[in-house]
Amino acid sequence: MATIGDVARHAGVSRSTVSYAISGKRAISAETRDRIARAIEELDFTPNAGARALKTAQTMVLGLLLQFHADEFAPAMLQYVLPVSEAARDQGYDILMVTDPNGPSAIHRIADSDMVDGIVLLDVTFADPRLAAIEEVRKPASLIGLPRDPVGLDVIDLDFGEAARMLVDHLHERGHREIILISPPHHVVERGGSYVWRFRDGAVERAARYGLQIHPYYGESRQPAITSSVNGVLDAHPQATALIVHNDATVAALPAILRDRDVRVPDDLSVVSLYSRDFGEEFSLPFTAVESAAADLGRRAVEQLVRRITRSPDAGPPVLRFVPPVITDKGSTR
Amino acid sequence: MATIGDVARHAGVSRSTVSYAISGKRAISAETRDRIARAIEELDFTPNAGARALKTAQTMVLGLLLQFHADEFAPAMLQYVLPVSEAARDQGYDILMVTDPNGPSAIHRIADSDMVDGIVLLDVTFADPRLAAIEEVRKPASLIGLPRDPVGLDVIDLDFGEAARMLVDHLHERGHREIILISPPHHVVERGGSYVWRFRDGAVERAARYGLQIHPYYGESRQPAITSSVNGVLDAHPQATALIVHNDATVAALPAILRDRDVRVPDDLSVVSLYSRDFGEEFSLPFTAVESAAADLGRRAVEQLVRRITRSPDAGPPVLRFVPPVITDKGSTR
DNA sequence: CAGCTCTTTCGAACCGGTTCGACGATGAAG
């Protein structure tokens, strides 16, 4: 690979002149600029990232931390990966993706060695051990998911409580008096996924306000447990006229389950749900739902992170941004 | 962040001594080694990755190139991401994940600037434009997916032709005489996904050898097109007694479709398939299948790549490795 | 005790960029 010195020699100027010609930080005569441009072209020169990072203390790389949970319905977390990566590229950054199950040590590894300028934390839990590590390494970070204490970091998440309230409202307006709620599997709560109870509490509280009966359950993540659990729940509440599903695996399996029971939607049962837009499209889900947009969250997280890194004045104080839910009516209620 | 100079001063030695103490490339007395270790501990020193890369010409980072196709059933490619990342970590490497739709330019960007030591190319097509770029940048690379001309690179892929032959054998042994084959959507062929016709040709050729009738079709990737297309195909061949499905989206939707038609498996129809193990588990697919293991492919690709990078003697000449298919009998045939 | 080897450590150079201060040439102002 050609170095900046090769270019300089080839163009008959000094290394600093080449550097300035590239960065434009000082005026260079049009003539030499052309000569340098030609030399760069001919030698196929690309600046060495390590050397540049060394001097400028900027790597133009963002860390993306994700953790996998074996028991999980897979597409969930990966939906953020692509949008985050694309948003980063738009801002001139690359993505160092880390899946190390030991999050805190991974954070130290990539941050202490200055491999990244900032970090995106995916699927942040209520008491996430990674937050302490983020504080220690003193790097800008953006969190997707709500922790108990954001320790002064930027957080973005869907407003799950509001989403639940909107869905209950939707059912209440249509006169439903008894509702079943299926949440994510219980182990997600144990892991600290606050969205489970944020949604659940929102729904229960709003139902109580209207005097609606609501039966909250934790769902399953794999077949055939899903089918038997849904069947069990429906059998237990024959009077219920509506179902709220906050569980990707269950909602994907639901059309088949209901067909087998000969339950028509919305005639026999109204169904509303919460899932991400991509997910709904992939499975062509026919349910009225709050469609969260992973792409939107991911992009915003990256943009805010870059503002922090560049100390942009419009970064403002640490933001806790709840994305307002949007309900899409697909006619699965009445 | 503390530098190696800080550590040296703190321990009362020179920078080079600290470096040797860390790398172990020269003997250092036990006493000073301890002193240095303590200084490192106290100052919380981690070597700067950029500086190290600059001198050693090694970044300990692998590039992972993937491209997304909007029309795709999402989980497919992402299944490789986690295994690749974990295998890399096991070998001491991190992953720079690039989703740039312009693959060749992305390759130049990360390779020419020496951000990575090697590159894993995912979902390589028959005439993949990224291969030319890989050749130009002269970096070790591992391909997952079979190109027409591997230009001397290491390739790993499932042996799709053999998989098809095994499945046809399986049906032939059980006396089936008329078979339907559903391949991936046709646009995958147009994109150059060689596995489509490698599988298809394998199946057709083997069926011909036995004198079986086989009806090959291209499937769909999204509902409701999947359902109507499968129904159409089944209607068109009422005599067919077996179905081979090489299409994730279709196989996921198949249980519901068959139930609606009141077709029992295997009594009325035998079904065999090809999908990845994780995928099958996620959807609890009840079909006898060749289960490909994305985790296995990803890991092997990384290991071979690292052997290339380190010029390990057991890297050998460029390998074209076809992973032999394994059939898992789930009783969906008779 | 001179001469040699071995061990341990140091200083300097280097990797490939960026950036600061200075310097010569040019043109405008006084």
Next chain:
DNA sequence: CTTCATCGTCGAACCGGTTCGAAAGAGCTG
């Protein structure tokens, strides 16, 4: 015709590691 900016360029220092050659000191040999 000085004087003084301004412009364009250069040389040197620096970022934070690694590595080579050499030096200092200890121990051994003859």
